Amino acid sequence: MTAILEIRNVTRRFGDFAAVNDVSLSVASGEFFTLLGPSGCGKTTLLRMIAGFDDPDAGEILLGGKDLTGTAPERRPIHTVFQSYALFPHMTVAQNVAFPLKMAKRPAEEIDRRVREALELVHLAEKRTSFPHELSGGQKQRVALARGLINRPRLLLLDEPLGALDAKLREEMQIELIAMQRELGITFVFVTHSQPEALALSHRIAVMNAGRIEQMDEPSKIYGFPRNRFVADFIGHCNMLEARVADATPQGLRLEVPGLGAVAAPPADGARAGASGVLAIRPEQVRIAAPDAALDLQNRFGGKVRDFLYVGDVTTYVVDLESGARVEALLANSAPGRAKFFEVGDAVQVAWRHDAGAFLHG
Numbered sequence: 001m002t003a004i005l006e007i008r009n010v011t012r013r014f015g016d017f018a019a020v021n022d023v024s025l026s027v028a029s030g031e032f033f034t035l036l037g038p039s040g041c042g043k044t045t046l047l048r049m050i051a052g053f054d055d056p057d058a059g060e061i062l063l064g065g066k067d068l069t070g071t072a073p074e075r076r077p078i079h080t081v082f083q084s085y086a087l088f089p090h091m092t093v094a095q096n097v098a099f100p101l102k103m104a105k106r107p108a109e110e111i112d113r114r115v116r117e118a119l120e121l122v123h124l125a126e127k128r129t130s131f132p133h134e135l136s137g138g139q140k141q142r143v144a145l146a147r148g149l150i151n152r153p154r155l156l157l158l159d160e161p162l163g164a165l166d167a168k169l170r171e172e173m174q175i176e177l178i179a180m181q182r183e184l185g186i187t188f189v190f191v192t193h194s195q196p197e198a199l200a201l202s203h204r205i206a207v208m209n210a211g212r213i214e215q216m217d218e219p220s221k222i223y224g225f226p227r228n229r230f231v232a233d234f235i236g237h238c239n240m241l242e243a244r245v246a247d248a249t250p251q252g253l254r255l256e257v258p259g260l261g262a263v264a265a266p267p268a269d270g271a272r273a274g275a276s277g278v279l280a281i282r283p284e285q286v287r288i289a290a291p292d293a294a295l296d297l298q299n300r301f302g303g304k305v306r307d308f309l310y311v312g313d314v315t316t317y318v319v320d321l322e323s324g325a326r327v328e329a330l331l332a333n334s335a336p337g338r339a340k341f342f343e344v345g346d347a348v349q350v351a352w353r354h355d356a357g358a359f360l361h362g
């Protein structure tokens with residue numbers, strides 16, 4: 001893997017406050033890399049430094065092995081697409097897209113050809129003479145993308161580009177973005193606070209919190225093996241049960257969960273008897289069944305349905321265990337002729353495998 005972008009120990013302070021705090025990462029050529037984190041965690045600040053709109057207080061940013069310090073934004077082979085589109089209102093779609101090539105003083109017939117290609121790529125060929133105010137939000141964002149891609153930047157930075165779109169359009173654009181990135185082979189650094197979006201789009205994700213990177217990995221690793229409480233909680237839904245390690249062997253852990261008693265869990269790095277933390281377990285790893293159902297699972301507890309959330313394809317049941325702990329369990333609504341499996345107040349049992357979930361320290 002050849003790194004195109006390298007960020008080494010970059011810090012950016014505003015007064016005493018470090019908006020980006022000693023961040024290091026490298027992005028491979030052709031990668032779809034995502035910065036994911038809650039609002040205010042420093043994503044835009046980091047992106048602005050990569051683009052050259054702002055400078056780090058410490059650390060360095062390299063593109064293709066070359067330090068970018070002192071290189072003006074317009075001289076970097078990088079383009080940024082913003083959530084707000086930033087289109088020129090008095091220019092047509094074609095003129096907006098052509099703008100970077102006009103600035104670069106390319107010959108007219110080359111501009112014409114490349115604008116046509118770029119508009120075809122984003123499915124807007126028939127809108128070339130329209131003005132921005134005549135377009136929908138999704139179409140405007142497509143124009144901004146076409147403009148971002150026309151100069152064939154080595155790196156395209158996208159700051160919450162789908163943030164203003166409604167859910168359905170957003171999903172369509174996600175699928176198109178994946179296809180476009182694959183087709184063009186341009187490296188994307190994509191910023192979002194939406195975890196499903198990050199999981200769906202990215203080759204790798206850096207999860208940010210308060211100016212730092214908490215975990216950097218492939219989506220399935222981030223989701224399946226969160227490294228700490230913040231990541232487990234931020235990515236998807238997660239049950240968190242306070243737990244203490246009673247026994248640790250290479251085969252697995254025996255945890256003591258207050259009120260529940262002994263719970264079997266998979267091995268965890270550095271977990272020793274006596275350590276305290278949480279058992280993080282996803283609702284889809286928790287089975288829910290009638291009290292008399294035969295469940296051949298080691299971790300099995302009785303409880304009552306407190307609440308449920310029906311969203312069509314699945315239902316999330318909130319179950320109060322006899323111990324007082326509360327666990328969420330997800331059930332697919334795929335059984336024929338059934339709309340609902342349990343009602344509020346029903347006695348149920350919840351269960352999960354001995355190797356499900358993860359023990360997290362702290």
Ligand SMILES: Nc1ncnc2c1ncn2[C@@H]1O[C@H](COP(=O)(O)OP(=O)(O)O)[C@@H](O)[C@H]1O
Nearest residue numbers: 014018019037038039040041042043044045046
């Ligand atoms: N120019 C600035 N001056 C002072 N504080 C700033 C400035 N830019 C950003 N911040 C602060 O830095 C933090 C990170 O901001 P930002 O990078 O925009 O977050 P994100 O894009 O992840 O929502 C926020 O607390 C924000 O208020």
Ligand SMILES: [Mg+2]
Nearest residue numbers: 043044045159
């Ligand atoms: Mg931002």
